[in-house]
Amino acid sequence: MTIINVVDAPCGFGKTSWAIQYMNSMSKESHSFIYVTPFLNEVQRIKNSVTSRTFYEPKTINGATKLDDLHLLLGEGKDICTTHALFQSANEKTKELLRINNYTLILDEVMNVIEQVPLRKNDLNLLLEAEAIKIVEDDRGLKFIRWNEEKIDYDTKYNKIKQMALTNNLMYCNNSALIWNFPCEIFLLFKDVFILTYMFKGQLQRYYYDLHGIKYRYLSVIKSKDGHVLVPYDNRKPHDKSVLKDLINVYEGKLNDVGDKPTALSKNWLEDAKNKEMIMTLKRNAYNYLMNICKANKDTALWTTIKGDKDKIMKKVKPKSFAKSFIPMTSRATNDFKDKYHLAYLVNRFLHPIEKKFFEQYGVEVDEKTWALSELIQWVWRSRIRDGLPINLYIPSKRMRELFYSYLTSDVFEEPPKSAITDEPPSDWHL
Structure with missing residues (x-):
């Protein structure tokens, strides 16, 4: 059975550099690769960086979809570079083509492997x-939810639910919700799987593997005279955070008072009309921090919060003059903002209650603090800190700020899950 290789190392340790080196060094006779990344511009970067083989990007051609083109490329055994979004749409045909080929998967950053299916209050009871x-x-x-075979030809507003149920991708949550579940067997159809990430312990994809009984091996990456090398996690290079502490200037002062309560700046708090005045205070504080304390401008600043329906919350929180400095709080795996150094993280992250409940109902323990911290770190590391340059950081949420301080002063968040294999080399014997 395939054991997933999780390359868990801090941003800037060389995970992507290792992957490029790996793909460049392997023989085309022994290896075919599928590289999956969150962003289209990263697809281009991989295509340009891997020079020993030609990577193909699925396209929409002559009315055929990208998924159709992916299937064509898989059938031809081509090396493929694509996005999380397309890979998530994998179906039975994708599985069959992976089954008869011998691909290695490199997944740059974790992806959405579960998603709540939108339902109205009585939809589920009606269908049952x-x-x-x-x-x-x-x-x-x-x-799992199964569709009644006798009603397979019914054409209704529930066609999407029918399709997910027919492909065994629909799960049941706590008597109240349906959860789309990426078909976990797809990961087991690859010769080898490598996931490039950090703090996998807190990620939903880790809980998803625990849920489905998929084993994972923790690895790290170190730099040697021959380039970047994967090592068992037990042999990883310690992360010297004393350097980080000197480079990251976290704001302390009265502008933080708005985030003192444990749930302040959470999604519910930001959406609650009763907090209108506090949200105005947050907006003013963010402007004050960026403009007056940092002397920032649109070329040096980054800020984030939840977008809300039709960007409603984002517009309420937006600090004056910095509209173009916003990037989503879920940003990861991109170098587009690596020159920025005045940062405002105007949100307090909590897992979606249904997602948390979904895993816990099956006895999978969820580490919400590590998840929240990993989301914060991924966002902060879009800035120039990834190149070892100093940044200024405003985190008004007391909860998020204290998590960040805990990260800077200990290694507790990087301890691997108990279920992880931490003393083995990677699965590909060529390495």
Whole structure:
């Protein structure tokens, strides 16, 4: 069985450099690669950087979809570079083509492997009472939604649910929700799988692997005279955070008072009309920090918060003069902002309650603090700190700020999960 290789190392340790070196050094006869990254510009970067082989990017051609083109490229055994979004749409045909080929998957950053399916209050009961769906429990106690074969030809507003149920990608959550679940067997169809990330312990993809009983091996990356090398996690190079502490100037002062409560700046807090005055204070504070304390401008600043429906929350929080300095709080795996050094993180991150409940109902323990911290770190490391240059950082949420201080003063968040294999080399014997 495939054991997932999780290359877990801080931003800037050379994970992508290792992947490029690996793909350049392997023989085309022994290896075919699928490289999956969050952004289109990173697709181009890989295509330009891997010179020993030609990577193909699925395109929309003559009415055929990108997924159609992906299947064509898979059938031809081509090296492929694509986005998370396209890879998430993998179906039965994708599985079959992976099954008969011998691909290595490199996944740059974790991806969305579960998603709540939008439902109205009584949709689920209606489908169950109409016997359009039923709940089926597998031998591991996981509950899946199955579509009634006798009603397979029904054309309704629930067609999307029908399709997910027919491909066994729909799971049941806590008597109230349906969860789309990326087909986990796809990961097991690759010769080798490498995930390039940091703090995998807190990521939803880790809980998803635990849920489905998929084993993962923790690795790290070190630089040697021969380039970048993967090593067992137990042999990793210690992360010297004393240097980080000297480079990151975290604001301390009255502008933080707005975030003192444990839930302040959370999604619910930002959406609550009762907090209108506090949100105005947050907006003014962010402007004050960037403009007056940092003397920042649109070329040096980055800020984030939740977008909200139709960007409603983002517009309320937006500090005057810095509209163009916004990047989403979920930003990762991009170097587009590596010159920025005045940062304002105007949000307090909590897992979606349904997602948390979904894992916990099956006995999977969720580490929400590590998840929140990893989201913060991924965002901060879009800035020039990734190149070892100093930054200024405003984190008004007391909860998020204290998590960040804990990270800078200990290694507790980088301890691997108990279920991880930490003393083995990577699965590809060529390495």
